[in-house]
Amino acid sequence: xxxxxxxxxxxxxxxxxxxxxxxxxxxxxxxxxxxxxxxxxxxxxxxxxxxxxxxxxxxxxxxxxxxxxxxxxxxxxxxxxxxxxxxxxxxxxxxxxxxxxxxxxxxxxxxxxxxxxxxxxxxxxxxxxxxxxxxxxxxxxxxxxxxxxxxxxxxxxxxxxxxxxxxxxxxxxxxxxxxxxxxxxxxxxxxxxxxxxxxxxxxxxxxxxxxxxxxxxxxxxxxxxxxxxxxxxxxxxxxxxxxxxxxxxxxxxxxxxxxxxxxxxxxxxxxxxxxxxxxxxxxxxxxxxxxxxxxxxxxxxxxxxxxxxxxxxxxxxxxxxxxxxxxxxxxxxxxxxxxxxxxxxxxxxxxxxxxxxxxxxxxxxxxxxxxxxxxxxxxxxxxxxxxxxxxxxxxxxxxxxxxxxxxxxxxxxxxxxxxxxxxxxxxxxxxxxxxxxxxxxxxxxxxxxxxxxxxxxxxxxxxxxxx
Amino acid sequence: xxxxxxxxxxxxxxxxxxxxxxxxxxxxxxxxxxxxxxxxxxxxxxxxxxxxxxxxxxxxxxxxxxxxxxxxxxxxxxxxxxxxxxxxxxxxxxxxxxxxxxxxxxxxxxxxxxxxxxxxxxxxxxxxxxxxxxxxxxxxxxxxxxxxxxxxxxxxxxxxxxxxxxxxxxxxxxxxxxxxxxxxxxxxxxxxxxxx
Ligand code: SF4
Numbered sequence: 001x002x003x004x005x006x007x008x009x010x011x012x013x014x015x016x017x018x019x020x021x022x023x024x025x026x027x028x029x030x031x032x033x034x035x036x037x038x039x040x041x042x043x044x045x046x047x048x049x050x051x052x053x054x055x056x057x058x059x060x061x062x063x064x065x066x067x068x069x070x071x072x073x074x075x076x077x078x079x080x081x082x083x084x085x086x087x088x089x090x091x092x093x094x095x096x097x098x099x100x101x102x103x104x105x106x107x108x109x110x111x112x113x114x115x116x117x118x119x120x121x122x123x124x125x126x127x128x129x130x131x132x133x134x135x136x137x138x139x140x141x142x143x144x145x146x147x148x149x150x151x152x153x154x155x156x157x158x159x160x161x162x163x164x165x166x167x168x169x170x171x172x173x174x175x176x177x178x179x180x181x182x183x184x185x186x187x188x189x190x191x192x193x194x195x196x197x198x199x200x201x202x203x204x205x206x207x208x209x210x211x212x213x214x215x216x217x218x219x220x221x222x223x224x225x226x227x228x229x230x231x232x233x234x235x236x237x238x239x240x241x242x243x244x245x246x247x248x249x250x251x252x253x254x255x256x257x258x259x260x261x262x263x264x265x266x267x268x269x270x271x272x273x274x275x276x277x278x279x280x281x282x283x284x285x286x287x288x289x290x291x292x293x294x295x296x297x298x299x300x301x302x303x304x305x306x307x308x309x310x311x312x313x314x315x316x317x318x319x320x321x322x323x324x325x326x327x328x329x330x331x332x333x334x335x336x337x338x339x340x341x342x343x344x345x346x347x348x349x350x351x352x353x354x355x356x357x358x359x360x361x362x363x364x365x366x367x368x369x370x371x372x373x374x375x376x377x378x379x380x381x382x383x384x385x386x387x388x389x390x391x392x393x394x395x396x397x398x399x400x401x402x403x404x405x406x407x408x409x410x411x412x413x414x415x416x417x418x419x420x421x422x423x424x425x426x427x428x429x430x431x432x433x434x435x436x437x438x439x440x441x442x443x444x445x446x447x448x449x450x451x452x453x454x455x456x457x458x459x460x461x462x463x464x465x466x467x
Numbered sequence: 468x469x470x471x472x473x474x475x476x477x478x479x480x481x482x483x484x485x486x487x488x489x490x491x492x493x494x495x496x497x498x499x500x501x502x503x504x505x506x507x508x509x510x511x512x513x514x515x516x517x518x519x520x521x522x523x524x525x526x527x528x529x530x531x532x533x534x535x536x537x538x539x540x541x542x543x544x545x546x547x548x549x550x551x552x553x554x555x556x557x558x559x560x561x562x563x564x565x566x567x568x569x570x571x572x573x574x575x576x577x578x579x580x581x582x583x584x585x586x587x588x589x590x591x592x593x594x595x596x597x598x599x600x601x602x603x604x605x606x607x608x609x610x611x612x613x614x615x616x617x618x619x620x621x622x623x624x625x626x627x628x629x630x631x632x633x634x635x636x637x638x639x640x641x642x643x644x645x646x647x648x649x650x651x652x653x654x655x656x657x658x659x660x661x662x663x
Binding site for chain 2: 016017019020021022023025027036039040043044048050053065079080082083086130144146147148149151152155156157158159160198199411413432434
């Protein structure tokens with residue numbers, strides 16, 4: 001039999017039909033929807049007089065627009081409220097499960113999927129949001145789609161896609177103290193650039209990857225889209241199975257045994273070939289921070305901003321514009337630069353381990369006076385765990401407060417906007433111009449680095465405090 | 468039927484000789500809060516077309532009466548950035564049926580094809596020829612022949628072949644989209660579900 005990669009195995013098992021000189025018809029196991037990219041899809045469906053084909057396989061939650069305080073009140077922004085209400089009525093009309101505001105399972109789509117055991121190895125999953133790649137952590141082929149494709153999945157449980165190429169990225173060795181999954185992600189993107197993965201689906205492998213927790217793996221796969229890839233996945237193992245077991249939607253009893261037997265086969269064959277391969281040494285990775293306006297513009301937190309010498313033409317112009325937007329000078333040391341905001345949250349780093357890491361770090365210390373901090377849990381369940389574990393008291397004693405779940409300042413569609421010209425150390429995934437509000441200056445980093453910056457008020461290497 | 472059938476198109480063209488036109492410029496994020504696919508054409512290139520007070524900015528090609536037509540001609544790397552499909556909607560809703568460039572961002576190209584908007588890739592030299600022709604005579608016409616996959620500058624008779632896969636070509640020519648196709652193969656999908 002032909003040798004296959006893990007990606008091939010999952011993809012090929014879901015091809016309903018191959019269109020000659022065209023895309024594959026790919027069957028989708030689970031479809032997540034939210035309020036921003038679904039309303040036009042439902043309208044399209046209705047215009048064609050179609051019903052949702054498999055309503056049980058779509059799960060909905062409003063996350064992009066929702067406020068992160070006073071969620072029990074009606075949403076103030078009229079357009080946001082209309083989008084959220086439209087999601088609710090569409091779900092009611094079409095028999096789709098919705099975890100709405102204030103539901104104990106409400107949260108960011110990519111946080112609640114894994115949390116509820118909806119995400120399982122070997123599945124195909126899509127959502128009208130590019131960070132659907134998060135679910136790849138489970139050995140799942142998961143990727144973001146456009147609104148037409150949301151309509152396709154609603155209408156037929158399928159989408160039409162050409163099969164991407166395959167890339168392997170290995171990271172071997174032991175991670176140094178203070179270095180997290182987020183740093184691996186930012187490091188890889190800084191090395192292969194924001195277009196290094198274009199046209200590919202990535203498999204992450206190597207000892208530094210398999211030693212990550214499930215949540216760390218999610219952070220890494222979440223960011224795979226930022227190097228231009230369609231998505232990224234990691235072969236499922238004991239860590240994966242332990243995480244899924246017992247969750248709400250996970251298979252139970254005999255079903256579990258059957259599922260597990262299949263999941264254990266989900267590995268790349270020894271002699272399978274990738275179109276592109278990279279390998280990195282874990283020992284080379286430092287706590288990372290970005291200095292520019294795309295996620296590929298990242299450096300170790302103790303390093304100097306590149307000088308840009310050697311760049312030419314439009315690359316040079318892009319680099320200069322980017323630094324100008326950020327208010328940084330080429331060759332400057334990034335450490336010690338004052339900051340104004342800290343945002344901990346998003347589907348990249350808004351899970352309980354992230355809040356634990358942050359709380360652990362700031363325990364017994366005080367928030368710097370010049371810093372406004374927004375700590376936003378990724379879901380209601382994360383919020384609940386943070387309360388039960390006493391993280392909220394630790395945060396409050398240090399001058400921080402825990403907000404309510406949602407995408408929040410990750411894309412600033414709600415009121416959580418960073419003001420123009422202000423510096424925000426953010427644990428989210430995109431530092432594009434204006435992403436966190438018009439004129440906002442975003443520096444992407446891990447929750448640990450964010451914690452160090454929050455208590456010192458300047459860009460700080462977290463290792464200084466780690467003994 | 469999802470959109471108009473694409474038959475051979477003969478039209479003037481609107482030039483936009485700017486590189487790396489990203490989807491945030493095509494349709495700014497603040498217009499993504501809509502729940503209907505309506506009015507996106509009005510906000511196409513919003514911040515380039517209008518100033519803060521909603522007044523048209525002079526000099527932007529879409530505001531220049533001498534240009535019109537169903538063909539938009541853009542610079543290299545058209546449609547980069549966020550994957551928002553609203554970008555393709557906005558261009559289509561404004562009235563364009565064809566976008567010409569020497570390079571398109573992947574996702575934009577797909578989104579365009581999914582919405583009845585034909586992306587035509589030409590060589591950088593040919594792109595320059597088109598810009599030159601429009602500059603010489605803004606009324607100049609172009610022909611897009613989908614069947615023969617040919618783009619022609621009528622005035623000079625110069626033409627170039629463009630690529631499109633057989634499936635997408637069939638869809639465009641018949642005004643069908645992927646959803647029509649998927650609905651039509653429902654039985655295959657049900658078979659697939661049973662066989663798993
Ligand atoms: S947290 Fe950010 S990246 Fe994640 S789903 Fe929300 S907007 Fe998208």
